[in-house]
Amino acid sequence: MPARGQANGNTESVDNYLKAILSLGGPEGRRVISKSLAERLSVAPASVTNMLQKLAAAPSPLVEYERHRGVKLSAAGRRRALEVVRHHRLIETFLYEVLDYPIDEVHEEAERLEHFISERFEERIAAKLGHPKIDPHGHCIPTMEGHMQEHDSIRLADVVDEGTFVIDSVSDRDAGTLRQLEASGITPGARLRVRKHTALDGYSVSIGRSSKAFDLSQETARDIRILPVA
Amino acid sequence: MPARGQANGNTESVDNYLKAILSLGGPEGRRVISKSLAERLSVAPASVTNMLQKLAAAPSPLVEYERHRGVKLSAAGRRRALEVVRHHRLIETFLYEVLDYPIDEVHEEAERLEHFISERFEERIAAKLGHPKIDPHGHCIPTMEGHMQEHDSIRLADVVDEGTFVIDSVSDRDAGTLRQLEASGITPGARLRVRKHTALDGYSVSIGRSSKAFDLSQETARDIRILPVA
DNA sequence: CCTAATAATTAGGTATGCCTAAATTTGCAG
DNA sequence: CTGCAAATTTAGGCATACCTAATTATTAGG
Structure with a gap:
C-alpha cells in the first residue's frame, strides 16, 4: 500500500511506534529499549530494529536511535506522538459524550480512527466538546501545540x-x-x-x-x- | 502491512475497487471493463487485472471476473460495496449536520473514514441523525440490509x-x-x-x-x- | 476476413512492514 | 577478566498493492 498521511511518510504503523516510545519513555523522554517496544506493539524484535533504522535514517528523523542503545523521540517525533494521543483522547471523549458509547468500547474505536482524522475533524470535535482537558478515563488531553501537563497521581x-x-x-x-x-x-x-x-x-x-x-x-x-x- | 478489517481480507483498497465497480456498473450491476476501473481508481490497468484476479480467486469471491470480459460484483461484493457507500454517506451527513462541516469538505473526510468505522459507530451516527435517507448532496443512503432505491432523476x-x-x-x-x-x-x-x-x-x-x-x-x-x- | 487499434494480461520490479533463524553485541556474575 | 544469557541486529523471506514494459486478445474497419 502506498504511504498515507502528510508530507512525511507517516503511516498508521509509524504512529503506533511513536506512541509506544512516548508511553514507555515517559514524559521525560527516557531511552526505550527495543524489547519493550516489541512487547508493547506485539511485534518481533527484529521488526522493531528495522523500523527504528528507517525512522532514524529519514530526512528529518522522528527518533534518535543508536545501535544497541535504545531510542528516544526527536522533537518532531514527540510532536507527532502527542498529536496522535490528542486525537485518541478527543475521539474517546467524543464517542462517550456525543455518541453515547459505553466506556469500555471507546478505546478500540479511537485506536483505529486516531490515524485517519483530519485537522478539521480534530478542531471540530474539540470545539463541540468545549475543548476538554481530560478524556473519559481521566487522562489529560495534549493541547494543539503539543503540551501535556501530567497529573502527579x-x-x-x-x-x-x-x-x-x-x-x-x-x-x-x-x-x-x-x-x-x-x-x-x-x-x-x-x-x-x-x-x-x-x-x-x-x-x-x-x-x-x-x-x-x-x-x-x-x-x-x-x-x-x-x-x-x- | 497485514490485512485489516473483518474475517475476510477486506482492505481499504478492496473497498475502493468494490465501490468503483458498483458505481460504474450502475444499480443493475452491468459488467465493468478494467480500463474504466483503472481510470476511476487512478491506477495502472495491470494493477486492476491483478486485483480482480485475486478477488475472484478468493474462497468466497467478491466479484465475478472472466478474462478479457470485465467484472461484476457477486452478491457478497455488492453487499460490502453498499455497506461502504452507506458508511460514506452517513459520515458525510454527520459531518455536515453535527460537526458543521462546509459542504465541500465532507467528501474527502468521508472517503478516508468510511473504511475504518465500526458497526457501532455506523449505528450510533445513524441514530443521532434520525436514520436519514439522503446525504447532504441528495444521494440516497443504502439501508443496513443493503437496499438502495435510486431516485429516477x-x-x-x-x-x-x-x-x-x-x-x-x-x-x-x-x-x-x-x-x-x-x-x-x-x-x-x-x-x-x-x-x-x-x-x-x-x-x-x-x-x-x-x-x-x-x-x-x-x-x-x-x-x-x-x-x-x- | 484480415489487420490495426484498443484493451487486457503476463512478467518482472519497487516499497512497506512484518516474520524466522542465525549471527552479534552487551553487560553482569563469578 | 571471562563467559554466559539476554538483547539486538543481520540476512533472507512473505504478502499486499502498486508500477512499467512486453506480449496476447478482442474488436471494429475496410
Whole structure:
C-alpha cells in the first residue's frame, strides 16, 4: 500500500511506534529499549530494529536511535506522538459524550480512527466538546501545540496501607476491567476509601460515603491512579 | 502491512475497487471493463487485472471476473460495496449536520473514514441523525440490509430545452464546483428554472422565485441531477 | 476476413512492514 | 577478566498493492 498521511511518510504503523516510545519513555523522554517496544506493539524484535533504522535514517528523523542503545523521540517525533494521543483522547471523549458509547468500547474505536482524522475533524470535535482537558478515563488531553501537563497521581497499587483519595484516572488497557470498575462506581473524580488486605494481596475499597466495599486485586489496582483528597 | 478489517481480507483498497465497480456498473450491476476501473481508481490497468484476479480467486469471491470480459460484483461484493457507500454517506451527513462541516469538505473526510468505522459507530451516527435517507448532496443512503432505491432523476445536462425542476442531487466529484453551486443556492430540494443557451453550450438557471439567473457550463450541468416538479 | 487499434494480461520490479533463524553485541556474575 | 544469557541486529523471506514494459486478445474497419 502506498504511504498515507502528510508530507512525511507517516503511516498508521509509524504512529503506533511513536506512541509506544512516548508511553514507555515517559514524559521525560527516557531511552526505550527495543524489547519493550516489541512487547508493547506485539511485534518481533527484529521488526522493531528495522523500523527504528528507517525512522532514524529519514530526512528529518522522528527518533534518535543508536545501535544497541535504545531510542528516544526527536522533537518532531514527540510532536507527532502527542498529536496522535490528542486525537485518541478527543475521539474517546467524543464517542462517550456525543455518541453515547459505553466506556469500555471507546478505546478500540479511537485506536483505529486516531490515524485517519483530519485537522478539521480534530478542531471540530474539540470545539463541540468545549475543548476538554481530560478524556473519559481521566487522562489529560495534549493541547494543539503539543503540551501535556501530567497529573502527579500515583497508582493505587503503590499505596502502602490505607487512606482516602480522589480517583484520577483508570486505565483503558482492558475493556473487561474497565466495565467492572465503571459498574462499581470507580470513575475519575470519585472519592475512594482504601484499606489494604495484607493476607489476600489486594485492597478493599469503597466509593464516596457508601458503606459497600469492593475487593480489588493487585492487578486491577495497577490500573487505577489516585490523588490525595483536595 | 497485514490485512485489516473483518474475517475476510477486506482492505481499504478492496473497498475502493468494490465501490468503483458498483458505481460504474450502475444499480443493475452491468459488467465493468478494467480500463474504466483503472481510470476511476487512478491506477495502472495491470494493477486492476491483478486485483480482480485475486478477488475472484478468493474462497468466497467478491466479484465475478472472466478474462478479457470485465467484472461484476457477486452478491457478497455488492453487499460490502453498499455497506461502504452507506458508511460514506452517513459520515458525510454527520459531518455536515453535527460537526458543521462546509459542504465541500465532507467528501474527502468521508472517503478516508468510511473504511475504518465500526458497526457501532455506523449505528450510533445513524441514530443521532434520525436514520436519514439522503446525504447532504441528495444521494440516497443504502439501508443496513443493503437496499438502495435510486431516485429516477436525470442529469441537468440531458435536458433538451427548458422547464422547471426540483434539484435531486449534486455531485461531490469536485469541491470547487460544489462550493459554487452551494453559494448559488443550487442544493437538493431547491426549485430550478432552466433555459438552454443554444449558442454558449450551457444553461441559464434561476432558483426558487428569484429572478437572478446563473450560467452553468455543460460540464457543471453533468453534476446536477433533477426531478420533475411534484 | 484480415489487420490495426484498443484493451487486457503476463512478467518482472519497487516499497512497506512484518516474520524466522542465525549471527552479534552487551553487560553482569563469578 | 571471562563467559554466559539476554538483547539486538543481520540476512533472507512473505504478502499486499502498486508500477512499467512486453506480449496476447478482442474488436471494429475496410
